[in-house]
Amino acid sequence: MIDYRLGEEYEALRKTVQDFARSEVAPVIGGYYEREEFPYDLVAGMGAMGLFGLPFPEEFGGMGGDYFALCLALEELARVDSSVAVTLEAGVSLGAMPIFRFGTREQQEHWLPALCSGEALAAFGLTEPGGGSDAGATRTTARLDDGHWVVNGSKSFITNSGTKLTRLITVTAVTGTRPDGGKEISTIILPSGTPGLTVAPRYSKVGWNASDTHELSFADCHVPAENLLGERGRGYAQFLSTLDEGRIAIAAIGVGLAQGCVDECVRYAGEREAFGHRIGEYQAIQFKIADMETRAHTARLAYYAAASKMLRGEPFKKEAAIAKLVSSNAAMDNARDATQIFGGYGFMNEFPVGRFYRDAKILEIGEGTSEIQRMLIARSLGVGAGAR
Structure with a gap:
């Protein structure tokens, strides 16, 4: 039987991070964004929650969770802000994870406790x-x-x-x-x-x-x-492995941004009036939001599938590339549509969708461009140079 419901521990984590994002991140992140200032207090809060140690063993100060738990946290953070989400993603999947995956016991014991607590970043x-x-x-x-x-x-x-x-x-x-x-x-x-x-x-x-x-x-x-x-x-092989894992995490951020666009548009459509009606009563707006939700839902399934294969120890390079490609497309498309729904207000940085629009594009570039993802997918199917 196929069951896409989250287990109790995953759901509890998701809800905890969602509460943190909405109560602690959302009220202040606009100011940090405008000042181009690193949010040390929010990073400290994530550290106190154990988010930087989510996928690492308790012996190194981690939470004893897994990579999917990290992805759930990233999705919920990105529903509110991507700067905070990518700080966590890079700190864990790009910073601490190589030490855990490839480091000696001495290197792990020296570096990981501070990285897992969020007191240090790599x-x-x-x-x-x-x-x-x-x-x-x-x-x-x-x-x-x-x-x-x-x-x-x-x-x-x-x-x-x-x-x-x-x-x-x-x-x-x-x-x-x-x-x-x-x-x-x-x-x-x-x-x-x-x-x-x-x-x-x-x-x-x-x-x-x-x-x-x-x-x-x-x-x-x-x-x-x-x-x-x-x-x-083995450095080249190591960073390829690191990027494969990181693409699932970036996909989770893309899904979070895409879903955040839906959240904001659903709220706005119920408040904003035009020509004597709330704009949510117009079919054009309904269809646009329905398409946005469809993209976010589909992208979420893609990164869930990639993470599932990774946790089972099965090859997941193709699935990670698909997840990254689909989610970055969803984020960019949803950000564009959300900005259109908000009209002039969507062009203002004080509104989250303005930040979402600015943040979405890098998801099609960072940790492997969309073109690289398409190349990896094609090669996995036996098409093109280097195909297997």
Whole structure:
């Protein structure tokens, strides 16, 4: 029997995060967004709730939950604001998860307790100024010299990389040449404050204005050889695995944004009057909202299915790509329709749909563009170069 109902623990978590988002995030996030200010108090609140430790074992200070629990939390946060949601997503799936998945026991014990509590944040340094979707074109290098890695290069668009809570950045770097002549890519842990690590001023962004994003540069950054994360030469495989998981989390944020657009439009349609009637009485508005709800519902099923396969230990790359593609499309389409329903008010930043519209576009770009998702899906079907 197929049952899509959430279990009691999942539902309790979802409701708890929903209450937090509506009572704590919604009243203040507009101000943070306008000031382009990182919401330290909201992050502290999420930390106190255990959200940063949701998918990690209790032995490391986690909540003993799973990745789907994280996705439920992300969806509920994104129904109100995506900046807060992506701070949690990047802190967990891109920041702490690589340490948990690939780190030594010593690295896990050293870093994870603070990351799980939300007292510290970690960043994932993958994208480079000249790389974009071509992550294999990594130019950042790391060479061993007298028991230390010496890292040189730069990374761009790195979330959670410049906050007062940021403790480390995992950086992909070329560490040699493979037997086939290709680049040997490994992952190195760079603690914040490492000499030679420069955090550029925060970007001026179209959306996600209350999240933290910077360009990073490395000039002869020396860290111990023990800061290698995982096996040498496996960095490329590690970040592909990290991105597969992260796409499910980003899909959950997309669903949350899409559903948040529905929430706002249902409320507005019952309040706003035009030509002597509430606009919800007009079939054109009814149909538009019905389409929006359909998109959000369909996208939710897609990320539920991907998460289900992941938790069962089955291959889920295709399903993660589908979920990410469908949910980002739903978010963008719903944000556009919500702005249209709100009319002039939808163009004002004081209304949530204005922020939703600005936040939606990055979901079609971050953690793999929509074009990359289509390529992955096609290859999984045996179509195109590299198909299996």
